[in-house]
Amino acid sequence: MTQYFDLDAPIQFEGPESDNPLAFRHYNANEVVLGKTMKEHLRFGACYWHNFCWNGFDVFGEGTFDRAWHKGGSPMELAKLKADAAFEFFSKLTIPFYSFHDIDAIPEGNSIQEYVNNFAEMEEVLARKQEETGTKLLWGTANVFSNKRFMSGAATNPDPEVFAYAATQICSAMSATHRLGGQNYVLWGGREGYETLLNTDLRQEREQYARMLQLAVEHKHKIGFKGTLLIEPKPQEPTKHQYDYDTATVYGFLKQYGLENEFKVNIEANHATLSGHSFQHEVATAVSLGMFGSIDANRGDPQLGWDTDQFPNSVEEMALVIYEILKGGGFTTGGFLFDTKLRRQSIDPMDLFHGHIGGMDTLAAALKKAAVLLEQETLSKLVAQRYAGWDQELGRQILSGQHSLESLKQYALQHKLDPKPISGAQEMLENRVNRILF
């Protein structure tokens, strides 16, 4: 079998002082932090699409990558070369999980029948690869946005036949995810939204989208899939507006259709920032709503208005994100999936290692910092103290429904209330965080 990556041995942990760019400096898989290994905490995964399907093209230019596994064979043969490359990479990176869209790994074929046949054949290849390498499936999903038939949406398409086509892919991908031991199944509504309200019926499309989510839930239970169903919010791109804009919007949508207990969210850093929120906000919101599922780890560019999917490299940002996750109890079925792409100029196959090693080390360093934040109760004690009044008489009465507006007015007048503000101490808290970071 061809070797696609010029690396004799898997990437090793060598410690913070190592100068070897192909070693981990912080990610030490079996190091125990707050009672669990780093591997258990972080549950890293690599993606199929950006790493093994994308050739480096962008809207203004052709592919730059010239990958060996993209050349010389039928679609099915190339799919197998791609699987070879992918699992060689996963192994050498020592990353425990991966994720894929159906047609990342499976040639779409020229008909729906071919799609189904190809899927069956490639599912076996993937199963074997998983077994050989020990790499596990974090989540599967169906790509119902790239083919031109989905240009006007999949579930929300004006044509019910497109809905049926998408249902076929989702059915196939969910069942395969189940059989491959996948721990989650993701739905991202990339074209579920609109380009212009002039040709769009919002109410109709929401009904259609909800119906598809309902069907996914029913299928999950029918086949006995125990993993988590995840929705991945994104505000726009490729559409002008997606229905799953951000976590709070997804929550409202699910509540409208009584689906809020069946789905959690897969939060992507770059989607969060495109929606006008910080990544930390999206995670904290999901945790507070009981909807936190998994993470698409990456970063955007604050000066650019599209999804750049860069590798996370800010320990400062990630420490606070992991702090929120740890406060919420940590991952269950989810993990940190690197939905990251190399810069188009990073054309060397070894750049795939640099990108992932950097991302894994960033998150590992951040985990260690977050653990200290949690253990030292640096923030939590002060926060608890700030709201302490709500555990005293007036606060308890208000929250337990013993007051009306009028009784509060009477209370206020009787007690001549004139509450004195107390400093929010933001700068001091920021310094406390920095004390742990540096």
Add this chain to the structure above:
Amino acid sequence: MTQYFDLDAPIQFEGPESDNPLAFRHYNANEVVLGKTMKEHLRFGACYWHNFCWNGFDVFGEGTFDRAWHKGGSPMELAKLKADAAFEFFSKLTIPFYSFHDIDAIPEGNSIQEYVNNFAEMEEVLARKQEETGTKLLWGTANVFSNKRFMSGAATNPDPEVFAYAATQICSAMSATHRLGGQNYVLWGGREGYETLLNTDLRQEREQYARMLQLAVEHKHKIGFKGTLLIEPKPQEPTKHQYDYDTATVYGFLKQYGLENEFKVNIEANHATLSGHSFQHEVATAVSLGMFGSIDANRGDPQLGWDTDQFPNSVEEMALVIYEILKGGGFTTGGFLFDTKLRRQSIDPMDLFHGHIGGMDTLAAALKKAAVLLEQETLSKLVAQRYAGWDQELGRQILSGQHSLESLKQYALQHKLDPKPISGAQEMLENRVNRILF
């Protein structure tokens, strides 16, 4: 009584060809459009705060306006001068409605008791002014964000005494709104949100906020107020993040606490754009969710990242917004309230007329265009046709729950589905709209 505005007679409609800057060219109150007068459709209101309280200051500079009603008297005397100026303006503008925050019209006083006393006195003044001029109250609200006691929120404040203080104001303002014949009561959570997650307990604050909304609902029913309770979404400013970010977020929040039938939304154009949506999107979303209540008519600046509250002046934009409103059945208790401020350099009191006349004419012209769009079914026929498949067999079966993912897969394979995309025709639809506009 002093005359504050140098204008002998109220503003008149003079028709599109008029060159008189102090006349309406499109707003003809009693002109009938689609079976209702313009006045009934548009339900215009002017605001108290920007027009009569603000002195033209901004973060970088002092007030520029030098208003006669801001000078020479005790707080209570000035409040009465302000009411004189306001109702003189409403009358001369011939605008049917107005809106106010409690402390726009009522001196806050030095204690909660003074606040209550001042309120009682000024309520009578306002009642008399309403009667004298025929101006009606579109909505009332309480300002629970300007006083320093609310710096960390009102309902979501860490101190329950602040909650009680806010409850006092809301209780007073809602009861007064009821007695003054107000048609709606608005809640805007200007400081209900956070500056930093480091000192914030999201779950706790959401509980507090929901509790306040619940109390408002109970009070409404207790006092027999028949108007609509409205929440006004805004994403940020003054806080970094508000809980009522946009319409979809408000919907989710209300659903979480079972309040979705008790509130509608008051959508502001400039808040919409700050939240990453078009104004039309926010209105269409509210209509599709059954939550459309009222409008804060203004515009933002696409190059600026804060709330500029400029007067609406785009017939192109407003025609599509009014089209959405008309499709949804039009206003019931709501209306177009000009939550607009003069530019800081527009220091002449007559500029208040120029701003409002421009806004009213823009919306009146837009109403006429929107009516044509609706009557000619310019868009609606094509939209209906686009989704027609959902009224046929496959579509009906899917939506009515007769299909599972697996049965759809079988259907797709049997029928060898290969749906062909049809043009979304966005450019043609845009041209059709422009044909009506120009």
Add this chain to the structure above:
Amino acid sequence: MTQYFDLDAPIQFEGPESDNPLAFRHYNANEVVLGKTMKEHLRFGACYWHNFCWNGFDVFGEGTFDRAWHKGGSPMELAKLKADAAFEFFSKLTIPFYSFHDIDAIPEGNSIQEYVNNFAEMEEVLARKQEETGTKLLWGTANVFSNKRFMSGAATNPDPEVFAYAATQICSAMSATHRLGGQNYVLWGGREGYETLLNTDLRQEREQYARMLQLAVEHKHKIGFKGTLLIEPKPQEPTKHQYDYDTATVYGFLKQYGLENEFKVNIEANHATLSGHSFQHEVATAVSLGMFGSIDANRGDPQLGWDTDQFPNSVEEMALVIYEILKGGGFTTGGFLFDTKLRRQSIDPMDLFHGHIGGMDTLAAALKKAAVLLEQETLSKLVAQRYAGWDQELGRQILSGQHSLESLKQYALQHKLDPKPISGAQEMLENRVNRILF
């Protein structure tokens, strides 16, 4: 010859009341406005790239367009089919100009020699097409950003051989533009900029870029090209940062290298808004700096952070833009080139007509409105009046250098200066503009 567009006769002007979607309602080529025909004022052009090269792909999905001229032939044969389609379209649209990048029309080939050979052959084809149809070349340019060799820039590439390759293309394209009677030559530095400062030497790259501009100037003079050299500003995309960020930045760059008299700017609406300016601002700035050259007519989406290149459809916006252009004396060699793309869902070839007809009508309607603004001196009189003080003694003395800070201080103290602000009257001016628009 195949007919690619199902249209028997060219598009006709039918007047504002026409309901024919394939007719002009405002663009009446020979109608005289302010002493020139609409055709002479507007100088419309269509582009080769979005209309005839792009297949409807985006970053998230494959091509949707399925164009007849993209199928069944060698690159050279397809290039000829494409030229057939393009010039059939230009003729039927009755658009006087077109523009192209070298490799839009000319197969790039597998070597630099093939590129040169192909260019020679296709140049003749284009010359013949121009002659047959009467369509003229507004501007030519070289695409030195799509091929992977340009991934790190063309002129600013770290490898001087890439510079030489780009120079070859620019040399060929400029000479061909000259021979084809092109009226301008455009340089757009799509990849002249950086992705990360970590691997970038700003000073070095600026030197390289300036050198290429200098070479272009020398070549122009050597071959006797009388057209205008244009730089097209854009802030980012595909790079993170381009050196030609906006008009003011381009001006500074040219001044640094003494090139400010050799170039003008080609301003694109959507690039303007991505750079944080209004389109009107960029045009007014270019006019005020004596750098106004040509326009890439399109529009962006205020909610999206990338270049959407939609067809212009706002008469409101375009009336003010054309007003600035008319005030500056109108186009000389430039024109309104539609650098516009169909939405990816607008897959019908006839949508190309809908898009362009809409754009042309929007600009024609805007021209008529702008002419009225100019003729009635609606704005100009008030602006002149506003600055009138600068034509009086103190103003003249200051500007002519007769005062120092100290003499002004003496003057201010002696005259006890206390200047009184006068209203900026923004709302009234906006109303005056709207009076002409509606």
Add this chain to the structure above:
Amino acid sequence: MTQYFDLDAPIQFEGPESDNPLAFRHYNANEVVLGKTMKEHLRFGACYWHNFCWNGFDVFGEGTFDRAWHKGGSPMELAKLKADAAFEFFSKLTIPFYSFHDIDAIPEGNSIQEYVNNFAEMEEVLARKQEETGTKLLWGTANVFSNKRFMSGAATNPDPEVFAYAATQICSAMSATHRLGGQNYVLWGGREGYETLLNTDLRQEREQYARMLQLAVEHKHKIGFKGTLLIEPKPQEPTKHQYDYDTATVYGFLKQYGLENEFKVNIEANHATLSGHSFQHEVATAVSLGMFGSIDANRGDPQLGWDTDQFPNSVEEMALVIYEILKGGGFTTGGFLFDTKLRRQSIDPMDLFHGHIGGMDTLAAALKKAAVLLEQETLSKLVAQRYAGWDQELGRQILSGQHSLESLKQYALQHKLDPKPISGAQEMLENRVNRILF
């Protein structure tokens, strides 16, 4: 004399492990880094305006701070209390520099004569305070944007009397800066720009602005001021558009009027990000243009569209900024001036210490990291290597003018150029930076 800050001794350096929130952990003034002390490298300054003038108001609410030095006296008495508080703070913080706008420290008075008189009196107070405490003046400036007379600009005002008034202030402030030993004089054109193009003459206003800059240069030379004149770019806020948008725009403006050797830029982090650039970009651009002067150290909020002026707290960001400064030779007359404001909820006077200690420690930690980056040539070696081709024959010939486009074309064809792209290695470089950070 009243003690405003409850602190017995000045802030001390206690080292990274210190848990004392009122100690420095990284800023050790006399520690030597790259041959200079930290104090010499960083040249920290505190500002007068946010710290001692602002009372915590924002557009939506009143002041929250309740400072002792804002109460109980005539304007002149309060100005002296404010000076007491300011210099007590500077001393206890051990910050070597401060900066002020004229009217931060000097009561504006009710006439221009009073302004001049007050200035003379307060200049002595400041001189004495400087002497007593050893605090030096980093820069002075004149506030010609807050008073309502400047609402339409100072130098660019339509009224030349306003120009003269501003000239008086600039003359006074520049002379006072000179006498107080100030090391720089700053011009920020807060209202030099426009709100709407409808009432603006861009060309006229640019002439006026240039005239004022010219007058400032002449005055500087006349009085023998040896400090640096600095322009502070900002894109907008309070205006819609400022003429000094960003560094590149300022450069072009200065070149147009031949002033490029007389001014440098004072770059503010938050202004950089509002203009669509990273802070690092603005610094690197200024260095590459030879225009780097000084820094207004703060940070914005990536989710908010206005100037939040928060304290810098990202070592990650600041390490790269300081790296650019060190590469450019470091500060000469400039320094890191904290143009920072407390959050409105941070109402405790001690929060002023927390904010500044955090900022100083962040920059000190960043300096240590940047020094390592520079010493290890982590980035510079690879960058030099990347552009090495430009020191070889073809590169040298191109840059030295020995090639034309045609000769390069001949060269390319003869050598059958087919340059092969090399990885830009962004991810690896990011990892190298992180290796030094963590």
